[in-house]
Amino acid sequence: MIPPLMNTASRKQREIAAREELILDCAARLLGEVGYQGLSMDRVAEAVEYSKGTIYQHFDCKEDLLAGLCLRSSQDLYDLFSRAAGLDLSPRERLIAIAFAYQLFIRLHPLEFANMQTLKSATVREKTSAENRCAMQTIEAQVMNTLTQVVRDGVSSGDLTLPQGLTCEELIFCLWATQYGAASLGISGIPFADYGVPSIAGALQKFNNNLLDGLNWHPVSKEFDYAATQRYLEQQVFNAELRMLQDDAETRQRKSS
Amino acid sequence: MIPPLMNTASRKQREIAAREELILDCAARLLGEVGYQGLSMDRVAEAVEYSKGTIYQHFDCKEDLLAGLCLRSSQDLYDLFSRAAGLDLSPRERLIAIAFAYQLFIRLHPLEFANMQTLKSATVREKTSAENRCAMQTIEAQVMNTLTQVVRDGVSSGDLTLPQGLTCEELIFCLWATQYGAASLGISGIPFADYGVPSIAGALQKFNNNLLDGLNWHPVSKEFDYAATQRYLEQQVFNAELRMLQDDAETRQRKSS
DNA sequence: TCAGAATTTGACGTATTGTCATTTTTCGAC
DNA sequence: GTCGAAAAATGACAATACGTCAAATTCTGA
Numbered sequence: 001m002i003p004p005l006m007n008t009a010s011r012k013q014r015e016i017a018a019r020e021e022l023i024l025d026c027a028a029r030l031l032g033e034v035g036y037q038g039l040s041m042d043r044v045a046e047a048v049e050y051s052k053g054t055i056y057q058h059f060d061c062k063e064d065l066l067a068g069l070c071l072r073s074s075q076d077l078y079d080l081f082s083r084a085a086g087l088d089l090s091p092r093e094r095l096i097a098i099a100f101a102y103q104l105f106i107r108l109h110p111l112e113f114a115n116m117q118t119l120k121s122a123t124v125r126e127k128t129s130a131e132n133r134c135a136m137q138t139i140e141a142q143v144m145n146t147l148t149q150v151v152r153d154g155v156s157s158g159d160l161t162l163p164q165g166l167t168c169e170e171l172i173f174c175l176w177a178t179q180y181g182a183a184s185l186g187i188s189g190i191p192f193a194d195y196g197v198p199s200i201a202g203a204l205q206k207f208n209n210n211l212l213d214g215l216n217w218h219p220v221s222k223e224f225d226y227a228a229t230q231r232y233l234e235q236q237v238f239n240a241e242l243r244m245l246q247d248d249a250e251t252r253q254r255k256s257s
Numbered sequence: 258m259i260p261p262l263m264n265t266a267s268r269k270q271r272e273i274a275a276r277e278e279l280i281l282d283c284a285a286r287l288l289g290e291v292g293y294q295g296l297s298m299d300r301v302a303e304a305v306e307y308s309k310g311t312i313y314q315h316f317d318c319k320e321d322l323l324a325g326l327c328l329r330s331s332q333d334l335y336d337l338f339s340r341a342a343g344l345d346l347s348p349r350e351r352l353i354a355i356a357f358a359y360q361l362f363i364r365l366h367p368l369e370f371a372n373m374q375t376l377k378s379a380t381v382r383e384k385t386s387a388e389n390r391c392a393m394q395t396i397e398a399q400v401m402n403t404l405t406q407v408v409r410d411g412v413s414s415g416d417l418t419l420p421q422g423l424t425c426e427e428l429i430f431c432l433w434a435t436q437y438g439a440a441s442l443g444i445s446g447i448p449f450a451d452y453g454v455p456s457i458a459g460a461l462q463k464f465n466n467n468l469l470d471g472l473n474w475h476p477v478s479k480e481f482d483y484a485a486t487q488r489y490l491e492q493q494v495f496n497a498e499l500r501m502l503q504d505d506a507e508t509r510q511r512k513s514s
Numbered sequence: 515t516c517a518g519a520a521t522t523t524g525a526c527g528t529a530t531t532g533t534c535a536t537t538t539t540t541c542g543a544c
Numbered sequence: 545g546t547c548g549a550a551a552a553a554t555g556a557c558a559a560t561a562c563g564t565c566a567a568a569t570t571c572t573g574a
Contacts, residue, residue: 040561050522052562053521053563054521054522057522121371121444137447163463170460170464173454174435177434177439177461178434184377192430202427203423203427207423207428214467214470216471299531307554309555310534310554314552
């Protein structure tokens with residue numbers, strides 16, 4: 001039998017973990033309701049119905065709490081990436097699936113994405129706990145690894161021959177940068193729709209296809225119907241997420257009317 | 258003769274404009290010294306040797322002051338872009354020059370770039386004055402226009418045939434996103450050097466070249482020595498800026514030792 | 515039931531933003 | 545040069561938020 005000491009200890013641990021989740025849940029909800037400026041530790045304490053001191057036992061400072069949110073979001077993102085990378089498709093299709101998952105995540109969790117951006121700024125980052133930073137790095141390494149593997153698969157299957165001098169990692173970095181940059185610019189307030197870019201996701205899709213064709217990553221789009229891949233992703237793989245997106249949009253519309 | 262009333266009025270205006278510059282200068286310096294967190298309006302007031310109330314006559318709130326900094330940086334960036342776009346080179350070379358200028362700017366003014374990112378977050382942006390927002394939009398439109406024009410030149414000169422469905426604006430947006438995203442990821446603290454990307458600028462150069470070759474933008478790199486273009490940019494066009502960068506690095510090294 | 519440990523609490527010290535009544539300076543007319 | 549009004553500068557003050565810590569409360573094992 002498990003000794004009673006250990007039993008209570010583990011119960012305590014579970015309670016603490018549960019409350020940490022509760023705090024993060026409330027913080028996430030508040031972030032949506034009152035925005036980044038309006039989010040205060042007092043408000044969080046009130047929302048979770050614990051005192052501020054208790055919150056501070058879980059998180060060293062406000063930045064650390066935000067970093068906790070960021071960490072959870074990153075984990076969610078990684079899970080989406082993993083699903084995309086693990087699909088039974090050609091490497092090039094899987095890369096497209098990952099890009100799709102990324103843009104989907106950003107549309108599903110715009111606040112978290114904005115939060116992640118703020119959190120990554122140097123001044124905030126250096127105030128977060130070493131624990132959080134470490135966990136974050138682990139996820140980042142996993143993401144980088146998952147992404148790079150898809151390109152490696154493309155190379156080893158013979159679908160892709162990397163141009164002289166360009167490594168897998170560099171290619172992935174630049175692809176990542178494109179997706180990330182596009183999303184960042186998308187929420188930056190610059191009215192790109194007025195400047196001839198009606199749909200960022202659409203522009204990215206076309207760009208990616210042309211880029212991969214340009215690298216001669218087989219099957220190239222003349223030989224394969226990548227629009228069908230998009231449909232497959234939308235209607236089968238990420239159908240649930242897209243539905244949530246629609247529901248959210250409807251709820252918001254109903255609220256505002 | 259100019260009537261005395263107008264004389265004093267314009268002098269006042271000049272004084273006010275000069276002090277606004279002074280405030281921005283001090284704020285920029287403080288931002289470098291004490292960081293974003295440590296920057297307070299009291300400190301700025303102390304640095305410019307005026308009272309806080311006077312600062313608030315120039316800027317509605319702290320965010321507005323930061324937006325002022327952001328605006329100045331954007332103007333500097335636009336000036337660099339204009340220089341690059343106005344060079345007597347082929348369209349493809351000019352595009353490379355612009356990308357070079359962008360990465361150069363970010364290395365020259367990392368704090369301003371980080372600041373610009375923070376400022377673009379929705380919560381901060383909506384607190385800035387309408388005046389600042391409008392000025393910002395003007396610059397953004399100018400940048401977009403300058404960039405798009407280079408692609409249009411490529412098309413009209415026959416060097417580039419856009420693939421079916423992809424517009425100039427969408428292509429520029431994606432290129433911009435790549436540069437912006439790469440810079441953002443670069444300052445995000447993710448140790449890409451450990452993940453096989455030793456030099457972000459280097460990765461971008463190779464990526465851009467391959468991308469433009471893939472789009473069959475003439476002259477393609479087999480027909481033209483783009484490394485020579487890079488050298489030309491480094492040694493002739495942006496030599497002064499690169500020197501400043503080196504000087505900065507030396508100063509920093511001397512400080513820390 | 516109880517003593518001691520662990521946990522929770524919220525009032526408090528410090529810092530920061532933004533305001534506004536008061537003081538100081540400037541300006542033009544006489 | 546002097547005066548009164550207008551413009552500008554000042555800094556004390558209210559409001560708010562972060563993070564701390566001594567006191568209060570709860571829990572635990574005997």
